[in-house]
Amino acid sequence: MMYCTSSLCSHFPIFSTTSSATAAKAKGRCVVYPRMSMNQTPQSPIPKKLLTTITNLLWGPSLPPGLLISTVRTAWNSAWQIMMSQLAPSDSSGGYTRPASKFRLSNSQYSRRNPTTLHLYVGLPCPWAHRTLIVRALKGLEDAIPVSIAAPGQDGSWEFQNTPNTDKYILVPSKDEANGRKTLKEVYGITRGGYSGRATVPMLWDSERKEVVCNESYDIIEFFNSGLNGLAQNPDLDLSPNSLKGKIEEWNQLIYPNVNNGVYRCGFAQSQEAYDRAVDELFTTLDKIDNHLGTSRFLCGDTITLADVCLFTTLIRFDPVYNVLFKCTKKKVVEYPNLHGYMRDIYQMPKVAETCNFSAIMDGYYKILFPLNPGGIRPTMPSGCEGEILYAAHNRESVSSVNKNTQVYVS
Numbered sequence: 001m002m003y004c005t006s007s008l009c010s011h012f013p014i015f016s017t018t019s020s021a022t023a024a025k026a027k028g029r030c031v032v033y034p035r036m037s038m039n040q041t042p043q044s045p046i047p048k049k050l051l052t053t054i055t056n057l058l059w060g061p062s063l064p065p066g067l068l069i070s071t072v073r074t075a076w077n078s079a080w081q082i083m084m085s086q087l088a089p090s091d092s093s094g095g096y097t098r099p100a101s102k103f104r105l106s107n108s109q110y111s112r113r114n115p116t117t118l119h120l121y122v123g124l125p126c127p128w129a130h131r132t133l134i135v136r137a138l139k140g141l142e143d144a145i146p147v148s149i150a151a152p153g154q155d156g157s158w159e160f161q162n163t164p165n166t167d168k169y170i171l172v173p174s175k176d177e178a179n180g181r182k183t184l185k186e187v188y189g190i191t192r193g194g195y196s197g198r199a200t201v202p203m204l205w206d207s208e209r210k211e212v213v214c215n216e217s218y219d220i221i222e223f224f225n226s227g228l229n230g231l232a233q234n235p236d237l238d239l240s241p242n243s244l245k246g247k248i249e250e251w252n253q254l255i256y257p258n259v260n261n262g263v264y265r266c267g268f269a270q271s272q273e274a275y276d277r278a279v280d281e282l283f284t285t286l287d288k289i290d291n292h293l294g295t296s297r298f299l300c301g302d303t304i305t306l307a308d309v310c311l312f313t314t315l316i317r318f319d320p321v322y323n324v325l326f327k328c329t330k331k332k333v334v335e336y337p338n339l340h341g342y343m344r345d346i347y348q349m350p351k352v353a354e355t356c357n358f359s360a361i362m363d364g365y366y367k368i369l370f371p372l373n374p375g376g377i378r379p380t381m382p383s384g385c386e387g388e389i390l391y392a393a394h395n396r397e398s399v400s401s402v403n404k405n406t407q408v409y410v411s
Helices: 048-059 066-087 127-139 184-189 217-226 242-260 262-267 272-292 306-325 337-347 358-366
Strands: 118-123 147-152 158-160 203-206 211-214
Touching: 118 127, 127 217, 127 306, 147 358, 158 184, 184 203, 211 217, 217 306, 242 262, 242 272, 242 306, 262 272, 262 306, 272 337, 306 337, 306 358
Parallel strands: 118 147
Antiparallel strands: 118 203, 147 158, 203 211
């Protein structure tokens, strides 16, 4: 939503003030919707000083009467249910359900596309958009595929800001380099034939044809991996070789519902039953992956694949965001010896760290998702996410899957 979308997507699904909006993260993108407030709780029409004076006169330093507390609790719960129903559509049990992507890119379209007119739109908080930035960097497509980086605005929608970059080694929000628009919604609106649906990231744009090519993250990273080798600086890097496609798909089928989307199923659960089910599946899967990584450097062996990229963007957000805000509290990634080393291994690959803007990630969740964090207060970054920890030796080179018969058990 953003939040993402998968816009974490606005980057994620954001509370909408209109009943017709369905603010939800689709499988591979993040979407932003209007919300009540960005950085603060909604302001009361009664001045704060007057409210304080009345409260002191009626109750002094004590709490208000039980009846008032009960009434406020009921009203807030009702409002929360309404907001959550728009932020994260749920099934009959209160479990989060994610809509499908609107614009897909099939293999037959790859060869017909003029690669020199493509432009990528992303939002830094969104894990789904982050996938595309990592594959773009690993393949060396920065010059071939220019990027515009949107940020959540005061109304929760994606907007473009010409942010001064004081650190050339980190990506920051930018202006719209392709169309000069103020918001991502405006960009979607000028696509051929028009479009007024969810404005999600990541989004691949054709500047010549003036149309959305794709807004499904996995389609985009597959395209970046194999469809642009003539423009890539690292054309020999194959993140989805034919010999590993079966294993990659097995891992994706396990990781996507239980980890990538699993953290959102925890955070957006609207019943205890839905939360308990999601959190159990999340940590059962993380335990399984950690155990597997004890004998394999990456998910599919000794080389990084698209499955690793998809897992990484969730892991790098886990301790600073999902563990706290989404109630994924059973364990932190730093408590998993193999998972944490594996995450550091990928983070330390050339140009990957540049795609990880932790300030933007933290702001994008804590200051945007009003129903989950009404005060908009951003907590301190966990020590495990600090640079010296992420750059600590991981020793993953010593873990080899060569001559080991590893198997993926998909639950």
